[in-house]
Amino acid sequence: MTTSTTVAEPSPSAFLSPKFWLAPYALMVSTLYLWGYWGTFDINVLDYIGVSDIIKAAVYPLVTGLIGLGVGALLGEVMAPRLEPGGGANTRLGKLLNAALPALGIGYVVLLLVSLMSDWPNKWLIAGVLVTGPIYLQLKKSAFLANEIPSDSVRSIVIFMLIMATPVAFYRGRLAGTAVVDGGSYQAVVSELPIKGSAANLAPAEKPRFVGKLGDRFAVYDPVARSVSLIAASEMKVLTLADSEVLSKAKPHAAAPASAPASSTGATSTPSPSSAPSAASAQPSSSSPLAKLVP
Template sequence: MTEPLPQSAIKERISTYLYFGSPYFAAVGILYLWGYWSTFDINILEYLNLTDILKSTAYPIASAFIFSIIGGVFTRVTLISNTQPLIQRDSKAGKFLRRSMPYIATLYFLGTFLLLMLASVWKWAALPTLLSFPIAVFIDNRGFLHKTIPDERTRTVVLLLLTSLPLLAYGQGRLKAEGILVGETFQYVLSPIEGTEIVPTSTPLQRLRVLGHAGDFIFLFDPEKRAVVISGFKEPKALTIKQFKRTNPTEKIASKLAGETVAPAKAATIPVAKP
């Protein structure tokens, strides 16, 4: 039976985790911003400081992290319930699997590489998991966290979470930006914007789409011109926006704009400039 750690050792370990955890989560946030804003060729870091980065990425990163933790806990519970391996090492199936492992690994890396080379952004729905697995195995073989987490199965789950979260954050940013570009789900502007013209009869798919705001700047996407509009506000001003979601995401944007169905949503008014 292992003896409990003294309180000083526990505090030291917690401080170590916080020391290395802070830059890790900051890097995860930057990756999310990079994945999202690079789609529109915008270097959002020019408009943000570190505090803004943490605030603007807290919700999407926390959402992705929570779902990852749920998946990790489910995996860990499954591993606990299956104390015996499904395939015995010395069985015929085990021997066949060991002989086939080089071929399986080759197909795995080849398939992941081909998926990475695809132009479609939707590949990021699967790439974080595919890329994080070999990275986690490599790190585990180097002895990382072996002393901190002696249990092999728990350590495997933790390493998968740590290696997949940065990739997942970048992928979530790319997927969210793609949803705005193709008109699947976005927020559009109802308020007049200086320097732009809003036609009262225009459909939601034709209106300016909100990309986000940083400081005294708001970033909008013009679907007609396929361009980004950056609007600055010298004085505090409110912006009225509304949520749009395509009821049939498989339809292409080239379909009829008239008669598009907007998912029920209430108009919201948000501040776009600091008081």
């Protein structure tokens, strides 16, 4: 005799449980940060790292950024006026806002489009806030996380951070990548590289800049050629990095003479061609297995 078992389908409310969406959400936020950062260099990070490495690669910069977001959410919740739902509709300010609602809606759409089409460094943050703001208001009105977080104030802070973390993650990634390209904040490579033999003798602003590690490759940005080279980790004997601020304040050392004077008469010998980097040695060969040049 056989008995049939009925598999219960999850209820719609089960999809709202943090046990269901928390892990995919963390993966999405981490991916947004990495897309923002590596997208600055026209590199699809998912071509080089697996899903298991995404959260690990983004967790540190995301945590430091979300701390400030959490402080702002806490201050906003403490300072916000306490009103019952719809309690401010009959106030003078409420009537004025209701009357201007159509104009505010048009201005909202225009500001969103202008932000997306502009070259503002902060456009991703502005556009993200405009898009996620209405979502936050709807979730706050609903019963989202009401069973898990009974306190309405704490629930408001958590919902705000969950919603705002998505645009902030992409924005902070793009901001960090732009800082490397523009020279605002970066780590300079001061050791010799397989693709640039004169890295140690370059001016601070011309030194290659460390971008990050993609799988078994190191990414290095060349500010002169404005290109990114991916160097196999097996080809890197040593990687020495220096903070850009420390490097800019360091006093330049005088270059050592290529050779000692030939005699006491003051005549000096001409340095050999091998002591100066040639153009061919400074640029990577297109067939070289050491690095891949990404335009």
